[in-house]
Amino acid sequence: MKLLLNRLQFVRKAFATTKYEMLISLGIILVLTAILSIIFYIVESIAQPDVYRNYWDALVWAYTRYMEGGDGVFEGGPITVTGKVIASLLGLIGIALVAIPAGLVGSGFMDAIAEEKREEELKQLHIRMLKQFPRFNSAAFNEYCRNLPDGCPEEYKSSRFTTRAELLSRFQTRLGIDFKDIADVCNRYSELRLRDMADEVSDEENPVSNFVVELIPVNTRYGCFVNRESDVTIMVTSGFDEMGTSWFGYHMALLGGFNFLCKNQEVDPDERDSYYFISDNATEEQQQMRNLFFRDLQSVSGKGKWVINIQSAVRSSRNKIDFNFIYDNRARNNPSVERITDVERLMALVNEAFSKAPFDDAPHIAQQSELYVLTKNNIAYKLREMQEGTNVLHIRVASNLINMDLRRSVAMYILSDCIRRSFAPQQKLREEDIQELRSKGYGYSLNA
Numbered sequence: 001m002k003l004l005l006n007r008l009q010f011v012r013k014a015f016a017t018t019k020y021e022m023l024i025s026l027g028i029i030l031v032l033t034a035i036l037s038i039i040f041y042i043v044e045s046i047a048q049p050d051v052y053r054n055y056w057d058a059l060v061w062a063y064t065r066y067m068e069g070g071d072g073v074f075e076g077g078p079i080t081v082t083g084k085v086i087a088s089l090l091g092l093i094g095i096a097l098v099a100i101p102a103g104l105v106g107s108g109f110m111d112a113i114a115e116e117k118r119e120e121e122l123k124q125l126h127i128r129m130l131k132q133f134p135r136f137n138s139a140a141f142n143e144y145c146r147n148l149p150d151g152c153p154e155e156y157k158s159s160r161f162t163t164r165a166e167l168l169s170r171f172q173t174r175l176g177i178d179f180k181d182i183a184d185v186c187n188r189y190s191e192l193r194l195r196d197m198a199d200e201v202s203d204e205e206n207p208v209s210n211f212v213v214e215l216i217p218v219n220t221r222y223g224c225f226v227n228r229e230s231d232v233t234i235m236v237t238s239g240f241d242e243m244g245t246s247w248f249g250y251h252m253a254l255l256g257g258f259n260f261l262c263k264n265q266e267v268d269p270d271e272r273d274s275y276y277f278i279s280d281n282a283t284e285e286q287q288q289m290r291n292l293f294f295r296d297l298q299s300v301s302g303k304g305k306w307v308i309n310i311q312s313a314v315r316s317s318r319n320k321i322d323f324n325f326i327y328d329n330r331a332r333n334n335p336s337v338e339r340i341t342d343v344e345r346l347m348a349l350v351n352e353a354f355s356k357a358p359f360d361d362a363p364h365i366a367q368q369s370e371l372y373v374l375t376k377n378n379i380a381y382k383l384r385e386m387q388e389g390t391n392v393l394h395i396r397v398a399s400n401l402i403n404m405d406l407r408r409s410v411a412m413y414i415l416s417d418c419i420r421r422s423f424a425p426q427q428k429l430r431e432e433d434i435q436e437l438r439s440k441g442y443g444y445s446l447n448a
Helices: 002-047 055-067 081-130 139-146 168-174 179-188 245-256 284-299 329-333 340-355 379-386 399-404 408-423 431-437
Strands: 165-167 192-196 211-215 223-226 232-236 259-263 306-313 323-326 365-367 391-398
Touching (some): 081 179, 168 179, 179 192, 223 245, 232 245, 245 259, 245 408, 259 284, 284 379, 306 379, 306 408, 323 340, 340 365, 379 391, 391 408, 399 408
Parallel strands (some): 232 259, 232 306, 306 391, 323 365
Antiparallel strands (some): 192 211, 323 391
């Protein structure tokens, strides 16, 4: 039965792909028939006025040429030379009436077969490409954990992380896949995306294009959602545009046992819909995706809970900050809106932790930078309208650190640990999260 349904679907696809062409050809045949029948009536009505009394008789005769060859409807056929020529042309059109749709359907079948074959090819290439993202041990993370004053917590021993991205050239040389096939796989499968590392550094550094394939977590229409029933949710609103933030936020949430919510898909890549600044001109499809995102966001937010949005920023001479903590300063006079003292404690903890981390220079940390002033259409305000009492904090992390520093795993652990100690000190890792940290497979442990 399944095979039969697949074949019927195959036939439907063949007809669907040629529907437009068949309608066009049918329209041309109808127009030609109407024109020829007018000429036919003019010449035959003079020679046979009793047989062809009006235009409709000539038109009916023209169409019977397609079904009965002209016999059985009228007593006589055309007797003029012009009428006989037109009758011959109508006979040829009658053949075309059958031949053209048959040819189009046959072409549709060939296209459907080629498309099905291509789908299978892309499916196999997709599997091969995914296997190039193995989970790995981070030497920098292991060293940092070993040097912790209290030692490494048991649940973090032998931790493994999903590979963030692989060089495009590796797929070309190691797997022998050409660029078109790689691009087709990335367009077909939403968890793989082509990126240019040059976009993640300042123009001051004279960046050179270096293409990679990024692996992102996907299990929903808008991106990814993991509900661990925590009071803290790590959110990523710009995963589609900002390379590495989906990976960084996902592992921060995993290491801390927090909920994770990420928007890294677009309805239309050419008409992007920001969830950091919520606009009022979303299309119907964009609004449907927004509704799914905000439904899940509401389920993990509420009074006393924290939603922490992770974004990236390109480090430059104008912006030398590695970690920028952004919140609404006006909330200082309204403790029910946001617990500013907790944010300040978090920043102090992060400063202290990074000063002891294996970084050549302690990362620069700032709060409420003038570069990122919150406005009324920011998602923080939208969330507070939906769930009163929710605490919202934005943390912008330097894209250089996320994408080009091998100690990025240390950075996300420090942030995660400090957030846990500040906002959810009773938070514990679930057994399934510990198992994921120790998994030796490839890709993310998600059920789409």
